[in-house]
Amino acid sequence: MNDIAFAELVEKTRETLQRVAEQFAPAVFASSLAAEDMVLTDLILRDKLDIGIFTLETGRLHTETLGMLDRIRETYGYEVEQFKPDASAVEQYVRQNGLNAFYESVDMRKECCRIRKVEPLNRALAGKQAWITGQRRAQSTTRAELHVKERDEAHGMEKFNPLADWSEEDVWHYIRSKNVPYNPLHDRGYPSIGCEPCTRAIQPGEDVRAGRWWWENPESKECGLHVVDGKLVRIKSVATSA
Known part of the structure; x- marks a missing residue:
């Protein structure tokens, strides 16, 4: 992608975020603290948009991932809100199952x-009109039909994926050109980062999400944040231009 096309892509994404802030308040951005989410964090905080940023602190994240909270605070002066799982539910799961x-x-x-991510997400979205994710269409087969705007019937609100059209190269070009802080695990072969025991580095030629739940079949590799009753929430997506 040439510089003009990239600038247009960035501007289109900025306009989407501005529209969310203006038309769907209160809105929040669910950040995994990975590369895509750092692009959106930079855009939201640079433009001082009225969009809250939160992360799901599952209790099993990499030290490097948790370190991004400090990096964001140091770089932008912003405190990312953390939502943690219910301690009693975690304790019961571990006691019964290991x-x-x-x-x-x-x-x-x-x-x-469900315990470590989905339930905390429900709390994070309570009372909101829209939420934003850093999902991209090119990330995996489960996201092939991703659109910029979707109707999230599960939470009764609009859901936006402003980076749906971005490639991995676009993400890294933005990060490097804007000097955006990023998770050091990306430099160690982790293009997609989740909980530490469920994430591994990928091999050359593998899908960017191959390191997530690597022991499972590709079609099952979603955690439930974007799936309802076994079906992708984006089944009811609307046009990208919406």
């Missing part, structure tokens, strides 16, 4: 994700 039961079956893994 600390790493998620390796045993997809159901066990999804239950762990």
Whole structure:
């Protein structure tokens, strides 16, 4: 992509974020603190948009990922809000199934994700009109039909994926050109980063999300944040130009 086309892509994304802030308040951005989310963090905070930023602190994140909270504070003077799982639910899961039961079956893994991610997300979105994610269409087969704007029926609100059209090269060009801080795990072969026991580095030629829940089949590799009753929320997506 040439410089003009890239500048247009960035401007289109900025306009989407501005529209969310102006038309869908209160709105929030769910950040995983990975590369894509640092692009959106930079755009939101540079433009001083009225969009809150939060992360799901699952209790099993990499030290490097948690370190991004400090990097954001130091770079932008912004405190990312953290939503943590219910301690009693985590304790019960571990007591009944073991600390790493998620390796045993997809159901066990999804239950762990429900406790550590989905339930905290529901709390984070309570009372909001819209939420934003850093998902991209090119990330995996489960996101091939991703649109910039979707109707999230599960939470009764609009959902925006401003980077849906971005390539991985676009993400890194923005980060390097704007000197945006990023998770050092990306330099160690982790293009997609989740909880530490569920994420590995990928091999050359693998899908960018191959390191997430690597012991499962590709079609099951979503944690439940973007899936309802086994179906992708984006089934009811609207046109990208919306």
